Amino acid sequence: MATPNNAPVQLSREQVRLLLFYEHRSGSSTRHAADRINNLMGADTVTHATAVRWFQKFRRGEVEFKDSPHSGRPQAVDEDELLALVKEDPRQSSRCLASKLGHSHSTINRALHDLGFSWKQPIWVPHVLSDFQRQMRANVAASLLSERRTKTWLSNLITGDEKWTLYVNYHRGRQWLKPGESGVPTPKQELHPKKVLLCIWWSVEGPVHWELLPTNTTVTADLYCKQLTRVAEKIKGKMDRVYFLHDNARPHVAKVTHQKIQELGWTTLAHPPYSPDMAPTDYHLFRSLTHFLDGKQFQNEDHLKTELQSFFDSKPREFYRKGIEQLPIRWQYIVDNNGAYYVD
Structure with a gap:
């Protein structure tokens, strides 16, 4: 698998895991396996920690070299679904939207910003009109x-x-305060x-x-x-x-x-x-x-x-x-x- 002049070889994750499986079946230790692969394919091809993790999987009988589907948050935000949720109730916080859509809080914040939204206080109206x-x-x-x-x-x-x-x-306005400071107090109106x-x-x-x-x-x-x-x-x-x-x-x-x-x-x-x-x-x-x-x-x-x-x-x-x-x-x-x- 190495090139004739022993130049580093760019391997996929599946290929690295196949080499680790070969070393495991050959009876190599995790340290020896990582060193051998790095010497043959190029430094930093695989870490010792990665070798340990995959050797443990092989011992449990897990011999699947491809990445398994993630059950966590998807990477892309469905903008149509996000817009529908915001239209349904614009008072939902970004954390609430993140929970509903299965994304991180920061991801939803970025998506809302990209769509032109900003989190603002609503305007008071004088009366609920019939x-x-x-x-x-x-x-x-x-x-x-x-x-x-x-x-x-x-x-x-x-x-x-x-x-x-x-x-x-x-007047009750904002003040520049350091942590722990309470600022100049403002009395309540009588x-x-x-x-x-x-x-x-x-x-x-x-x-x-x-x-x-x-x-x-x-x-x-x-x-x-x-x-x-x-x-x-x-x-x-x-x-x-x-x-x-x-x-x-x-x-x-x-x-x-x-x-x-x-x-x-x-x-x-x-x-x-x-x-x-x-x-x-x-x-x-x-x-x-x-x-x-x-x-x-x-x-x-x-x-x-x-x-x-x-x-x-x-x-x-x-x-x-x-x-x-x-x-x-x-x-x-x-x-x-x-x-x-x-x-x-």
């Missing part, structure tokens, strides 16, 4: 899109809402923290009117009507027609409020329940304000008012315009997706 609620959202969005208005009608839109604003806003209700109305130009209600005061229909009067005074002579968008809170849909809006001559836009993704104050203005307030503490109401005014003034006109001009895009998405929440 079929009826989804249909209502889609119908309202379709109706708002179908209205024939001028191209610049959103410039005449006034929208607003209320938000509880805390005097103490704790069960009944000191807070005040912010009420704001705004347009593409920015805030029209905002106010903080006295402590322990909430919005009633009568108070809301008085607030709308103040808003109307601020925009008097600035808009030839007013489109008004607010949510379905009780004071907003009360009979006296409806009468007040008619008296002002405003056109109210429909707004379905459980739909903050269709309210610019929720999905745009208050989201940014929440980030601004994170970690801030205020000694008194004047301090809070100063910081709120600073926030509103710091935002360019484009910020307010962008928030309102997203509405048609969101309406179209909701129509196209059968009333599902717009997630961004």
Whole structure:
């Protein structure tokens, strides 16, 4: 089997095992067998440990030189099967998928990465919508899109809402820590923290009117009507027609409020329940304000008012315009997706 000039010979596993079997039948020891094969066929053709293992098999009567089929994990991942499992439940961990498919955790991670997946936290949605609620959202969005208005009608839109604003806003962020360190502790928010209700109305130009209600005061229909009067005074002579968008809170849909809006001559836009993704104050203005307030503490109401005014003034006109001009895009998405929440 050796070449004439005793050059090393490349042998298959089966050929090496056949030579070991020959040495075993010849009565050689494992050490002598390994040395003899390496001398004849080339160094490192077979290790002593391999000779020991196969001699033990031969003594047990196992004389099969080919590799036996592996009962362990297969090497190739069935991408179609993996995709089907992910589609069935995207919340399954890679370890769970590895167990189902018979692969290692690292193999499944690589396959998911190659398919373009990444392990992320899902987006919170405000409410589990029923079929009826989804249909209502889609119908309202379709109706708002179908209205024939001028191209610049959103410039005449006034929208607003209320938000509880805390005097103490704790921030719990990540910290650089060494093993065993607990970091700077963050206290839990009190069960009944000191807070005040912010009420704001705004347009593409920015805030029209905002106010903080006295402590322990909430919005009633009568108070809301008085607030709308103040808003109307601020925009008097600035808009030839007013489109008004607010949510379905009780004071907003009360009979006296409806009468007040008619008296002002405003056109109210429909707004379905459980739909903050269709309210610019929720999905745009208050989201940014929440980030601004994170970690801030205020000694008194004047301090809070100063910081709120600073926030509103710091935002360019484009910020307010962008928030309102997203509405048609969101309406179209909701129509196209059968009333599902717009997630961004």
